[in-house]
Amino acid sequence: xxxxxxxxxxxxxxxTTVSNVIHERKNKVSAENYEKVKKALxxxxxxxxxxxxxxxxxxxxxxxVILNYSRRSEIxxxxxxxxxxIIGYLEEQIRMNGYFMMLYTSGSVSESLKLTSAWDIExxxxxxxxxxxxEKFIQQTQKPIAFIDTYxxxxxxxxxxxNIGLKDFEGGYDVTNYxxxxxxxxxxxxxxxxxxxxVDEQRFAGYKQALTEANIKFHNHDFFGLDYHVKQRHDYLVxxxxxxxxxxxxxxxxxxxxxxxxxxxxxxxxxxxxxxxSITGFDHNIFSEQCRPxxxxxxxxxxxxxxxxxxxxxxxxxxxxxxxxxxLLDVELVIQNSTVPV
Amino acid sequence: xxxxxxxxxxxxxxxTTVSNVIHERKNKVSAENYEKVKKALxxxxxxxxxxxxxxxxxxxxxxxVILNYSRRSEIxxxxxxxxxxIIGYLEEQIRMNGYFMMLYTSGSVSESLKLTSAWDIExxxxxxxxxxxxEKFIQQTQKPIAFIDTYxxxxxxxxxxxNIGLKDFEGGYDVTNYxxxxxxxxxxxxxxxxxxxxVDEQRFAGYKQALTEANIKFHNHDFFGLDYHVKQRHDYLVxxxxxxxxxxxxxxxxxxxxxxxxxxxxxxxxxxxxxxxSITGFDHNIFSEQCRPxxxxxxxxxxxxxxxxxxxxxxxxxxxxxxxxxxLLDVELVIQNSTVPV
DNA sequence: CTGTTAGCGCCTTCAC
DNA sequence: GTGAAGGCGCTAACAG
Numbered sequence: 192x193x194x195x196x197x198x199x200x201x202x203x204x205x206x207t208t209v210s211n212v213i214h215e216r217k218n219k220v221s222a223e224n225y226e227k228v229k230k231a232l233x234x235x236x237x238x239x240x241x242x243x244x245x246x247x248x249x250x251x252x253x254x255x256v257i258l259n260y261s262r263r264s265e266i267x268x269x270x271x272x273x274x275x276x277i278i279g280y281l282e283e284q285i286r287m288n289g290y291f292m293m294l295y296t297s298g299s300v301s302e303s304l305k306l307t308s309a310w311d312i313e314x315x316x317x318x319x320x321x322x323x324x325x326e327k328f329i330q331q332t333q334k335p336i337a338f339i340d341t342y343x344x345x346x347x348x349x350x351x352x353x354n355i356g357l358k359d360f361e362g363g364y365d366v367t368n369y370x371x372x373x374x375x376x377x378x379x380x381x382x383x384x385x386x387x388x389x390v391d392e393q394r395f396a397g398y399k400q401a402l403t404e405a406n407i408k409f410h411n412h413d414f415f416g417l418d419y420h421v422k423q424r425h426d427y428l429v430x431x432x433x434x435x436x437x438x439x440x441x442x443x444x445x446x447x448x449x450x451x452x453x454x455x456x457x458x459x460x461x462x463x464x465x466x467x468x469s470i471t472g473f474d475h476n477i478f479s480e481q482c483r484p485x486x487x488x489x490x491x492x493x494x495x496x497x498x499x500x501x502x503x504x505x506x507x508x509x510x511x512x513x514x515x516x517x518x519l520l521d522v523e524l525v526i527q528n529s530t531v532p533v
Numbered sequence: 534x535x536x537x538x539x540x541x542x543x544x545x546x547x548x549t550t551v552s553n554v555i556h557e558r559k560n561k562v563s564a565e566n567y568e569k570v571k572k573a574l575x576x577x578x579x580x581x582x583x584x585x586x587x588x589x590x591x592x593x594x595x596x597x598v599i600l601n602y603s604r605r606s607e608i609x610x611x612x613x614x615x616x617x618x619i620i621g622y623l624e625e626q627i628r629m630n631g632y633f634m635m636l637y638t639s640g641s642v643s644e645s646l647k648l649t650s651a652w653d654i655e656x657x658x659x660x661x662x663x664x665x666x667x668e669k670f671i672q673q674t675q676k677p678i679a680f681i682d683t684y685x686x687x688x689x690x691x692x693x694x695x696n697i698g699l700k701d702f703e704g705g706y707d708v709t710n711y712x713x714x715x716x717x718x719x720x721x722x723x724x725x726x727x728x729x730x731x732v733d734e735q736r737f738a739g740y741k742q743a744l745t746e747a748n749i750k751f752h753n754h755d756f757f758g759l760d761y762h763v764k765q766r767h768d769y770l771v772x773x774x775x776x777x778x779x780x781x782x783x784x785x786x787x788x789x790x791x792x793x794x795x796x797x798x799x800x801x802x803x804x805x806x807x808x809x810x811s812i813t814g815f816d817h818n819i820f821s822e823q824c825r826p827x828x829x830x831x832x833x834x835x836x837x838x839x840x841x842x843x844x845x846x847x848x849x850x851x852x853x854x855x856x857x858x859x860x861l862l863d864v865e866l867v868i869q870n871s872t873v874p875v
Numbered sequence: 876c877t878g879t880t881a882g883c884g885c886c887t888t889c890a891c
Numbered sequence: 892g893t894g895a896a897g898g899c900g901c902t903a904a905c906a907g
Contacts, residue, residue: 192650194884205894210886221892238651242587243884246899251584275617282638291648293595294636296624306633308534309580451823458825481793481820483800536900547878552902563876585900588883 193235202231213239251311254285254504257303258296259319271448272476273493274318277339280497281316288505300327307334314504317341322389325352335507337500342389345515353503353516355496359390362489362522363397366471367443369487369524371405373532375441375469378402378413381453382445385416391445394473398443415442417449428453432460440469440533447472447479450486454529469530475523484528491522535577544573555581593653596627596846599645600638601661613790614818615835616660619681622839623658630847642669649676656846659683664731667694677849679842684731687857695845695858697838701732704831704864705739708813709785711829711866713747715874717783717811720744720755723795724787727758733787736815740785757784759791770795774802782811782875789814789821792828796871811872817865826870833864 195213199206204224211219212228220228231237245251256278278294285292293310297303307315314335317328325343328336329352337353370378380398382391395414402409415431418424436457444450450472454464462468465484472479475490499518506512537555541548546566553561554570562570573579587593598620620636627634635652639645649657656677659670667685670678671694679695712720722740724733737756744751757773760766778799786792792814796806804810807826814821817832841860848854 192884195886196884206885207887207894208892211893214886219892224892236647238647240587240653240884241651242584242589242593242653243886243899245582245584246588246883246901247584247885247887248899249886272614272617275614278620278636279638282636286638291652292636294620294624294634296621296628305578305580309583310633311582311584455823455825478823481797482823483797483825534900537902538900548901549878549903550876553877556902561876566876582900585883585902588885588899589901589903590883591902 192240193237194240195237198228198231198235198237201235202227204228213237245311248311250313252290253293253310253312254290254314254316254501255293255295255303255307255310255312256281256285256316257318258294259317259321259324271446272478273474276476276493277318277497280494281501284497284501288501300324300331303328304332307332314508316500316504335504337504339496339500340390342393343517345517348515351507351513351515353500353507354518355500355503356517356519357390357491357496358519358522359393360397360400362473363394363443364401365397365522365524366473366487366489367398367401368405369526370441370443370469370471370530371401371407373441373469373530375533376407377439378407378441378443379415379439380413380443380445381415381417381449383417383419383449394445417453424452425456428456429460432457432462436462436468441471441530442468443471445473447474447476447486447488450488450529451478451482454482454486465529465531469533471530475525479525479527487527487530488525489522490525491520496520534582535579536582537579540570540573540577540579543577544569546570555579587653590653592655594632595635595652595654596632596656596658596843597635597637597645597649597652597654598623598627598658599660600636601659601663601666613788614820615816618818618835619660619839622836623843626839626843630843642666642673645670646674649674656850658842658846677846679846679849681838681842682732684735685859687859690857693849693855693857695842695849696860697842697845698859698861699732699833699838700861700864701735702739702742704815705736705785706743707739707864707866708815708829708831709740709743710747711868712783712785712811712813712872713743713749715783715811715872717875718749719781720749720783720785721757721781722755722785722787723757723759723791725759725761725791736787759795766794767798770798771802774799774804778804778810783813783872784810785813787815789816789818789828789830792830792871793820793824796824796828807871807873811875813872817867821867821869829869829872830867831864832867833862838862 195206195209199209208220208224209228212225282292295306317338320338320341322342322344325338325341326347329348329350340356341354343354367378380395387395399409450470454470458464464470472486472488475488479486479488503516537548537551541551550562550566551570554567559567624634637645637648659680662680662683664684664686667680667683668689671690671692682698683696685696722737729737741751760769792812796812800806806812814828814830817830821828821830845858
């Protein structure tokens, strides 16, 4: 590996001069030397050693992306196209800003923070954090942090952080309201697990709000907490078909994945969709397109999410701004063929 | 951040002693000091600074994972669940070996190699490389490299490398042969693009071999190169339904994604599957399960792929072995409902 | 068994 | 406009 020192030898100047050229401090280098050094750097394919950078505390240029997969692991990492997309887009944005992406999967906050300090990581992007973990992250490090889709309790936190989320409440409201407008009165809500994540909680609240406004009473049994283990979930759904599914004319799901999965099981067991049952998803990802009928769902702009996340993170890193940033992106009702008037 | 020097001060020993404790060189430290230092490390939550490690050439503990997305970009990064899975599993394996994963997406070999030397990366995993890029990678760096699903021309290379792939030829052969056993005679082959990747080339060769053995003649028009742009591809498929799709009773696809995508378009245009047309996929990923009829396809064990990749890479990194390693994992014919006797 | 020292590559400060 | 020197944290070599 070629170093500044070697380049200096080759050209016959001091390392300082080479460093000045690298950092484009033209006022400190004669035009002649500037050109000579530039040429040598190019010809020798100089790449700066990141170890030196880190050690000199000049910034590691690393953004750590942390996947919190403690819960719902089966669905998330392996099957959820959202993670696929967001990671791809985050990498793109990080690279375009001249940074590097270190990907880390962890259940524990302290593990993640060790990583952060070992590598002198400049900023963190955290996916899928529960509110309590989010608070730990914020309290235990000084580094800029951007959460994606986490609902942080603002009152508990007196430090800066970034969250880029979605208008989940509106999404839940809009999709439920759409079913109501189609004449549906018996509408169930299906989420994954019984302990709702912040995101699902908001969607659920939106659903209930829509029911309330339409004077439809919500009963606890209208909530279906689906197991994230495939087998258990499918058994449950088959049983539902045999028992009380007929009480409902519409089902609101918290994700396209769950909606498509359930729709297939229902169809396998003789339910005609949408004629006998309207179904809605959430995400507008590839699942809602690669199924029949195509799902009515709530769309989000994943690329935009990644873009904003990195934009605000960079702003914090470069000290250009601070304060709490909590942006909830707009959602869009995407009407397709899984829903009909009743 | 707490350093070795500070720990040394706290305990009242030299930095060397602390370093010896950290590296468990018990024979060089008195039991008493060992315990005292251990305690101080724990209490102060010591984390070693990676900059120091890199600078001292003691290994960066980074594995670079490079996604080559030059071609088929639309499908790969955004929609292909394989990348999702493999990245998840790679991260898991890398972490379990005490390493860190740096993810990088790049079209250019030289960019990737710059990254490698800047970070003193210890090993590379390269996904989706074309054979010519693979050769460049191997020739231009001394670091251990593991390819996934790349067909490298062994004769051209006189250095070590690892490739973990799949018995793609067998896969193509098995699935085609299965259709033939069901009585199909008119079988088309659908791939993405006209210029086949190494993987698809092998699958295609397997398909042709099966035809040959059954005395079925292959004509060039039996090969369908599908556009990776959704719109163009769908237009093409719709047109196919109107024209010469009826000449075929079975279609072999090179991926589940393409198979499901096409199956939906065919069904939308009145083709009954499998009654009028048998379809097969390749990958046995979530797409082949979340569609109706479920796809007959070729299964692979993605986790095993990631596991072996990192296992062999670690072996090379620790100098325990060398030589060319080219492992092609077994495939498995998964018979589901998209295929019927004719 | 313990401690001192030098050096990895880079950057900044300060003399010249 | 240029260069010498010191320090970031860690480790291995060597001296005690």
